[in-house]
Amino acid sequence: GIQVEQSPPDLILQEGANSTLRCNFSDSVNNLQWFHQNPWGQLINLFYIPSGTKQNGRLSATTVATERYSLLYISSSQTTDSGVYFCAVSRGNYGGSQGNLIFGKGTKLSVKP
Amino acid sequence: EADIYQTPRYLVIGTGKKITLECSQTMGHDKMYWYQQDPGMELHLIHYSYGVNSTEKGDLSSESTVSRIRTEHFPLTLESARPSHTSQYLCASSEYIPDRNNEQFFGPGTRLTVL
Numbered sequence: 001g002i003q004v005e006q007s008p009p010d011l012i013l014q015e016g017a018n019s020t021l022r023c024n025f026s027d028s029v030n031n032l033q034w035f036h037q038n039p040w041g042q043l044i045n046l047f048y049i050p051s052g053t054k055q056n057g058r059l060s061a062t063t064v065a066t067e068r069y070s071l072l073y074i075s076s077s078q079t080t081d082s083g084v085y086f087c088a089v090s091r092g093n094y095g096g097s098q099g100n101l102i103f104g105k106g107t108k109l110s111v112k113p
Numbered sequence: 114e115a116d117i118y119q120t121p122r123y124l125v126i127g128t129g130k131k132i133t134l135e136c137s138q139t140m141g142h143d144k145m146y147w148y149q150q151d152p153g154m155e156l157h158l159i160h161y162s163y164g165v166n167s168t169e170k171g172d173l174s175s176e177s178t179v180s181r182i183r184t185e186h187f188p189l190t191l192e193s194a195r196p197s198h199t200s201q202y203l204c205a206s207s208e209y210i211p212d213r214n215n216e217q218f219f220g221p222g223t224r225l226t227v228l
């Protein structure tokens with residue numbers, strides 16, 4: 001099956017700093033999502049980005065599907081950005097288990113005031 | 114408002130009890146999923162369903178069972194809870210149309226503790 005690797009596993013930032021989180025995947029994918037898991041355990045959708053670049057406020061993401069990686073950029077970080085960031089991929093919405101998401105182990109981000 | 118609901122949010126229960134975790138969605142989605150997540154770890158798929166009367170086992174073996182009698186409802190049941198079942202359980206849904214956006218959306222989760 002597809003392997004998903006996220007780096008770094010842990011990241012500590014001072015408030016206001018910028019950061020880049022990386023997601024590498026081992027095979028071609030049709031779906032790639034970035035999530036933020038807050039301290040209460042809820043998964044918040046950040047981006048659905050199988051290819052290209054998207055921006056939402058201080059967050060942006062880029063997926064280079066041909067090179068099998070995606071990057072999540074956080075600018076001017078705030079304490080509320082703390083939590084775990086997950087990357088998840090699938091091969092698309094077809095029969096069988098190919099449409100199911102495979103998650104990386106996440107990047108734990110701590111933003112200090 | 115379209116959303117995914119899970120109840121209860123927190124559950125502490127004794128060994129041997131039967132429990133059902135509820136999941137409902139008003140997203141209009143056909144496909145639904147259950148994931149298990151231990152603290153600080155990645156999510157693992159334990160069950161999914163393509164629609165009414167469809168249930169499939171996921172990548173992680175689980176003693177739980179699921180049913181899909183209504184499109185919007187996908188409950189998970191443990192017949193006899195054990196401490197090893199202590200975990201967070203997350204429900205999700207997505208469209209199921211080939212070549213279309215199949216973005217998954219998640220409920221708030223249920224934190225289960227079995228004593």
